[in-house]
Amino acid sequence: MSRPTIxxxxxDLDDTLFDCTGLLTEPARRxxxxxxxRSGHLAEGDAFHLQVEWSAKLGSTxxxxxxxxxxxxxxxxxxxxxxxxNTPDVPPIAPFPDAVSTLxxxxxxxxxxxxVTSGVPERQRAKIERxxxxxxxxxxxxxxxxxxxxxxxxxxxxxxxxAATWMGVTNDSTAVVGDKLDxxxxxxxxxxxxxxxxRLGLPAAPTTPEQKPDYEIDGLAELVDLLSS
Ligand SMILES: [Mg+2]
Numbered sequence: 001m002s003r004p005t006i007x008x009x010x011x012d013l014d015d016t017l018f019d020c021t022g023l024l025t026e027p028a029r030r031x032x033x034x035x036x037x038r039s040g041h042l043a044e045g046d047a048f049h050l051q052v053e054w055s056a057k058l059g060s061t062x063x064x065x066x067x068x069x070x071x072x073x074x075x076x077x078x079x080x081x082x083x084x085x086n087t088p089d090v091p092p093i094a095p096f097p098d099a100v101s102t103l104x105x106x107x108x109x110x111x112x113x114x115x116v117t118s119g120v121p122e123r124q125r126a127k128i129e130r131x132x133x134x135x136x137x138x139x140x141x142x143x144x145x146x147x148x149x150x151x152x153x154x155x156x157x158x159x160x161x162x163a164a165t166w167m168g169v170t171n172d173s174t175a176v177v178g179d180k181l182d183x184x185x186x187x188x189x190x191x192x193x194x195x196x197x198x199r200l201g202l203p204a205a206p207t208t209p210e211q212k213p214d215y216e217i218d219g220l221a222e223l224v225d226l227l228s229s
Pocket of ligand 1 (some may be wrong): 012179180
């Protein structure tokens with residue numbers, strides 16, 4: 001495949017610009033498992049592993065709701081587990097070592113950058129602040145698009161479209177970079193964007209043709225060559 005002509009880049013946040021799974025997701029699942037285990041319905045280890053399994057299908061928040069439903073947890077236990085999982089207090093975190101240099105290089109090459117991220121909006125904003133990435137992506141700049149999966153029926157698609165519009169580029173010259181085949185890669189492919197899968201989260205294989213990325217990379221720094229025209 002010849003190199004695409006790209007006029008703008010949409011990035012994902014979690015497990016794309018920083019190690020969300022290692023730094024935040026696993027500790028959050030352990031906190032929620034502790035709350036669930038306190039009620040005596042599930043052992044703590046089971047409560048952790050059930051979250052891993054269900055999250056792959058439903059996302060983290062809905063996974064907790066499903067586990068609570070299947071195991072008969074009271075609403076107050078579920079709510080405490082959700083609150084401890086989604087606490088807006090984000091511990092110290094850092095971007096991947098090549099993240100900032102890659103963002104700067106892409107900007108130097110004249111590419112506008114946008115961020116489309118899924119999750120509780122306040123928490124996603126807190127992560128961006130903590131990561132020191134607010135100088136690149138913010139509501140003030142206009143290039144931060146927050147997808148709230150608990151409040152919106154649709155996935156990331158409308159936000160990807162809004163990001164391309166903000167950058168003033170057509171879909172076929174928009175690159176979408178992310179770790180989730182069933183989220184930004186699938187949504188980007190449906191919109192005719194150029195999709196780039198970064199293999200940093202859990203190993204994954206496409207389950208439908210729409211989840212097949214145009215490109216695969218193993219680190220952000222690879223974007224600079226891939227997207228230079
Ligand atoms: Mg991600």
